[in-house]
Amino acid sequence: MVEQSRKFTAKKLATGLLAAVMVAGLAGCSGNNKENNSAASDTGSFNKEGLPIVSEPVTLKVLTVRWGSMGDTFTQNQWLKDLETNTNVKIDWQVMSSNDWAEQKSIMLASGTLPDVVLGDQTFSDSDIVNNLSYFRPLDDYIDQYMPNLKAAMEETPDMKKISTFPDGKIYSMPARLPSRPMSSRQPVINKTWLDKLGLKVPDTIDDLYNVMKAFKEQDPNGNGKQDEIPYIEVSNDLISPFGIADLNNNNMLVKDGKAVYYPTSEEYKEGLKWENKLYNEGLLDKELFTQDDTMRSAKFQNPDAPVVGFSYQWTPDAVFGKWGDQYETIPPIAGPDGKRYTIGNPIGMNLARNELLITSSCKTPEIAARWADQFYTNEASIQNFWGAIGTVIQKNDDGTYTLMDPPAGTSADAWYWDQSLRDFGPKYVSPAFEKNIVLSAESGDGLKLQLDKLGSEYVTEPFPNVMYTAEEFQELPTLTTDIDTYVNTMRAQFISKGGIDEGWEAYVKKLNDMGLEKLLKIRTEAYSRYVSVK
Template identity: 85%
Template sequence: MGTHSKSRLAKKWPLLLLSAVMVMGMAGCSGNKEKADAPAETGDFNKEGLPIVNEPVTLKVLTVRWGSMGDTFTQNQWLKDLEKNTNVKIDWQVMSSNDWAEQKSILLASGTLPDVVVGDQTFSDSDIVNNLSYFRPLDEYIDQYMPNLKAAMEETPEMKKISTFPDGKIYSLPTRLPSRPKSSRQPVINKAWLDKLGLKTPDTLDDLYNVMKAFKDKDPNGNGKADEIPYIEVSNDFISPFGITDLNSNNMLVKDGKAVYYPTSEEYKEGLKWEDKLYSEGLLDKELFTQDATMISAKFQNPDAPIVGLSYQWTPDAVFGKWSEQYETIPPVAGPDGKRYTIGNPIGMNLARNELLITTSCKNPEVAARWADQFYTNEASIQNFWGAIGTVLKKNDDSTYTLMDPPAGTSADAWYWDQSLRDFGPKYVSPSFEKKIVLSPNSGDGLKLQLDKLGSDYVTTPFPNVMYTSEEFQELPTLTTDIDSYVTTMRAQFITKGGIDEGWDAYVKKLNDMGLEKLLKIRTDAYARYMNVK
């Protein structure tokens, strides 16, 4: 989804200044001091139209970028034009994610923040909920000064749901990214092996079992060795045919409108039995529970011959190196109930909160709100996701938009991060406008949208990205650390040693003894709050 490109640019991130200097430098709202505290009705502030202010005002805006990316995005032509057209000057404070954890603690301890915070990797839910006095409730500002965002929330109500905190107020602004798929990872199979063995693409679990058996026994890579590994990872993707579709990795599902903890469910139990059967017959990697990501990557890219039969990936070219062309994405396999399930989100993999906060240190919140609202138009959003029109995007005579080719020697993804806020910051692209964005079907975002058609009809509604209270945040880690760890340990044991039917009741009892009921109450309370947002 783009955020995998964490350490792109050759530009070396300079060492941050002494913490105290940084904190002082990021404090407060600058500009004309007499006017800073002046009420909006002085005539300097315009409630609508541009410029936002007649006399220039400077806002200090903090954002965090991956690794050594630096601040080249600030030269985005749309951002430069915005400054000119609004009279709102931006003093960008760009931090590196490498140093941010320590700097964040210092900043929150100081209590003096910049005016605006951009990007959801700057402050997490718990950072905000535990420091609410630093951030302004934005409901009235949205109502009075943010018509673009208000319209977006009416068209896509989930924008409001994910942004509403447990006290019913909105403290952070959401995003809806353009041209995102509905499905997450999809099944990817070695098509060359299928063809060589005269096998059809598997359609059911029985088909998949027979294909995996053939992959193991019939030397499809032709090197005379029994080195083929039909499947090498433990993942929820692999048991998704059983209806286990956990997008946010919190062991929760939504079934018939209810929040369900699936590691104690009958479907999960059946999924474990399936994995146990495959493991006992050597169809899953024998190093399933002992290998790390580096070892898995080495197997995907085994130098002499491809050795992995099946995987779940964003796109088929994601991990297989020189063997990529042998792999293709296939539709989801039907489960025991005859249905197909794909992990993802029916409204798209494109919603997030905490993309913009206005702090209580800001003396011109109405200016900041009107400035933020400029980001919520379709054209603003695509320019802050890929790059400016005329630089990265081309606006065609028929009102469609195409992406230009990146400079030689640069990948498209790296170029977009260099030229825009990309995944971070406020955006809204209307579903109807997405039809005007023309992407190449052969790579990147466009390829994923093509492949998405195979599984998008089967995407399930995930347990949403709910919000927790300060008290819930205190209790959650204590409960999830032990419970999640036990679920993981027992999954490994059940798959490698069996005994699922015999050991199931004791497994469930132990989870209950560890406080599962309390954990479920926290999750379901948060879910109820989320669903009740109007």
């Protein structure tokens, strides 16, 4: 938080003291908790296998962060309540809001006062963990000795181990594999009503798309007598994905023929810029492309009088168009100049994450915490911690399938899932073979995403993975990426709006090299090499 004037100093001090008190309350293994944990180890009440985990009740303090004002209703998930009964491990949930977590996190990391367990990848980032490794326990031995479910998951899906392995070769955080996630991310969405009115076919190639955009611009498909149609309104890699630029993690990197590639200096990217410049010159891209914010863009998507946007990339057609949603349809990926189609996404699914559970050095009984966490890595546990409990949100059928129930009236399915479960956060693993047993509605939400995924999943390219960096690399990356990314984005806007791409290309690449591109690539390629070498 930036201090605006001296009059805020007292308020900030009071806030800091309050946060410090709250952090003190999160201290792991303190007071009765410490006595209980110590007793578990000293008396031999810990069971290495089976349930309960401990013969005498033990309490773990578990910290997690929820978005905004979501609160802690998820703790009433029946599976979580049954877990306490079955394991004898009681959970003292410390649920914080993302609204004020940044300040509290800083105080916590500065003090080194942490709870027993930290849950959810929104709580601590890679750099938070790497720069404070002494606060977190290496988990390799605990996984090997006490976590058969996670161990089996990592053997079945090796990428779970790859994303969880830190630069020193150890695992400090547990991963998750979310169920029933698509392989592709945003896919092309077009106003089908406009196509039909103008007698046009769904575009198949970039030449087709250009012709459709031109017709949208010039032939008044919304029928209001104005030339207010905007064929495309965003600057994004989606529009140049037909050129092979399929950047899932927005870090300007691709994997090509098994090698890490920086694409903003590639020929494919250059040709993509020329394509965008052509569209811009002919008024097929929004004239406010580089000046509008999300609010302005949303207002155009949902223009109250008539639909004005012709083409976009979205998760689902109804995602942004408001009352005009029924006019839009998801279509297959557009073929590029090489005749191939490319979809941004991940061939193994958009479903892997790390840092979903950490056991801190403050915890005196990490073996209990490890066995407790391992209970989350079964198929049934995972679906209940992603959607909600069986009997509440999920119906278990006699044929071995699982059906999601309809949400209460007035509540969206997605909001209901967040209310009833850990949803995206926390440890979980659903085996690919088990997913066929999950019955989702193809009309909305997660089921609709899977349905639409069939259009583009076969064209999904291998993304540059979510690699891990060392503490030293984290020191260098921010300066390099801030300067270089800013220059790339500035020049992209200039090339699109003013052209001169061929004439200015050599100077553009030279400038990037002068700014330290070689050092940035060395960091990224070394991190990639470490990632692929994990066995």
